[in-house]
Amino acid sequence: VTFVAVDWGTTNRRMFRIKDGVAVASERDDKGATAMSADKYAAEIATIRTRMGDLPILLAGMVGSTIGWRETGYVPTPAGIATLVRQLQWIDARTAIVPGVAMRDPASADVMRGEEVQLLGAVAAGSVPRDALLCQPGTHCKWVWMENGLITRFITAMTGELFGLLRGHGLLASQLSGAVSDGDAFAEGVRHGATRDLLSALFAIRASKLLGYRNDADAASYASGLLIGADVAARIGTARSAPVYVIAGPVLGDLYARAMSLLGGSAVLVDSDTAFVAGITSIWEQHA
Amino acid sequence: VTFVAVDWGTTNRRMFRIKDGVAVASERDDKGATAMSADKYAAEIATIRTRMGDLPILLAGMVGSTIGWRETGYVPTPAGIATLVRQLQWIDARTAIVPGVAMRDPASADVMRGEEVQLLGAVAAGSVPRDALLCQPGTHCKWVWMENGLITRFITAMTGELFGLLRGHGLLASQLSGAVSDGDAFAEGVRHGATRDLLSALFAIRASKLLGYRNDADAASYASGLLIGADVAARIGTARSAPVYVIAGPVLGDLYARAMSLLGGSAVLVDSDTAFVAGITSIWEQHA
Numbered sequence: 360v361t362f363v364a365v366d367w368g369t370t371n372r373r374m375f376r377i378k379d380g381v382a383v384a385s386e387r388d389d390k391g392a393t394a395m396s397a398d399k400y401a402a403e404i405a406t407i408r409t410r411m412g413d414l415p416i417l418l419a420g421m422v423g424s425t426i427g428w429r430e431t432g433y434v435p436t437p438a439g440i441a442t443l444v445r446q447l448q449w450i451d452a453r454t455a456i457v458p459g460v461a462m463r464d465p466a467s468a469d470v471m472r473g474e475e476v477q478l479l480g481a482v483a484a485g486s487v488p489r490d491a492l493l494c495q496p497g498t499h500c501k502w503v504w505m506e507n508g509l510i511t512r513f514i515t516a517m518t519g520e521l522f523g524l525l526r527g528h529g530l531l532a533s534q535l536s537g538a539v540s541d542g543d544a545f546a547e548g549v550r551h552g553a554t555r556d557l558l559s560a561l562f563a564i565r566a567s568k569l570l571g572y573r574n575d576a577d578a579a580s581y582a583s584g585l586l587i588g589a590d591v592a593a594r595i596g597t598a599r600s601a602p603v604y605v606i607a608g609p610v611l612g613d614l615y616a617r618a619m620s621l622l623g624g625s626a627v628l629v630d631s632d633t634a635f636v637a638g639i640t641s642i643w644e645q646h647a
Numbered sequence: 648v649t650f651v652a653v654d655w656g657t658t659n660r661r662m663f664r665i666k667d668g669v670a671v672a673s674e675r676d677d678k679g680a681t682a683m684s685a686d687k688y689a690a691e692i693a694t695i696r697t698r699m700g701d702l703p704i705l706l707a708g709m710v711g712s713t714i715g716w717r718e719t720g721y722v723p724t725p726a727g728i729a730t731l732v733r734q735l736q737w738i739d740a741r742t743a744i745v746p747g748v749a750m751r752d753p754a755s756a757d758v759m760r761g762e763e764v765q766l767l768g769a770v771a772a773g774s775v776p777r778d779a780l781l782c783q784p785g786t787h788c789k790w791v792w793m794e795n796g797l798i799t800r801f802i803t804a805m806t807g808e809l810f811g812l813l814r815g816h817g818l819l820a821s822q823l824s825g826a827v828s829d830g831d832a833f834a835e836g837v838r839h840g841a842t843r844d845l846l847s848a849l850f851a852i853r854a855s856k857l858l859g860y861r862n863d864a865d866a867a868s869y870a871s872g873l874l875i876g877a878d879v880a881a882r883i884g885t886a887r888s889a890p891v892y893v894i895a896g897p898v899l900g901d902l903y904a905r906a907m908s909l910l911g912g913s914a915v916l917v918d919s920d921t922a923f924v925a926g927i928t929s930i931w932e933q934h935a
Contacts, residue, residue: 469854515847556881570749593847
């Protein structure tokens, strides 16, 4: 069985030609949903077929959002591969969009779109147990409680976006332009962030500079540690024995793993592309 | 005794002609420190003397910062009126800048510049006891522990700035353009913010809109409540009997007072202009 899958994010997209569950070709570019408009997708899909093969295409991610090609709904939790398959949005006989997943409860409302394929794929591939806590760091970090192989509950934290806002604008921007590494400054940030008083810890970055206590070369690592530490501590507390399965690329995955380790937890890193291929293959196979 | 005092902030400034401790004239405009450059202050001071009277001038606030006229230092805590008087920076025989105050401890580094005049002025005027917790809401909210009439400890929270960043940029900006009022949505935000998991509570603003649980008309009030609730809860916990003295203009003061009340505390509002006039008068009188 051969088909094409696209993980179509907000700013980037990854395309895979998948044969018998294996990605035999892949491409990545910056034609994310914000770089497209709804009327351009049909031509874009034709181009993808020219490049990746004249095959059925399964799309996931922001392509199914209000800023994408066609809005697909959200399936409710608990959600598994079969739940997603039932709500596939067919554009034509060989082109479909995977729905998102929602927590439909006013007290804990949350949504995901695209992450569900990686999450359920990681379980399908056997990389993650059927009962586990998963974490997908990023602009909007997803924390997902998997039970019996189903997404039962999840929380989204604006960790990456807040870091971007602080880096791009306002009082701290000029101090945060450096690279982030997981050294001592990051670790100090994680421990401070775990006390979860971000509002004051952030201003202290400025005060520490003015009083000569911290070099700006360390400020970005410290700030990243603050935010990730606050995020991790809110989810796992400061003492947890079961590992968290972190689905990410290497850089961000390592930072979260280090934060979990510093706060008394542990992490297992799961490659996000592998998880996506396993998830989208499961959807394709179950639909057929 | 008559002199002119200027509370020279980052974006605005307020000028007062003070006679025997009473503001007999005042003006406010947007010529804050960011609208000035160091070489323009001398001419600006001459203009102020033309408008407010050819009198001695005492300046406080960002005029003494690295982005102001001449950098004045920070006096260490504990700091009182006498401490500030000893470190006045004289430009000429009748023009001086009040220093800032710093917490010189790497573990709790913090700085203020301008707020010290209002804080100590509120005590000097008898509006605040000599032992009290004070709060000055704003872009950078100051929380100050006053002991025996001295500023002994303080913490700055980036509450207002973070609200501005979220309003101006990123995922939530389009939802937060409405006015902030202290109704039910604000109260709900305060209670959620007090749990201090801002990173996820902020994303829920987006999810609640997508799932139809909250009207955007309420989103700005809810977000303001979240941030103020997190700030207040971090400082006073959720049960405190002694009132907090809030030095602010009416709008922001009311929001903080309501948040304190919702979280089991209480607030006494103190007018910031009155506090400034009392503080700068005390400095002037003690210097003379």
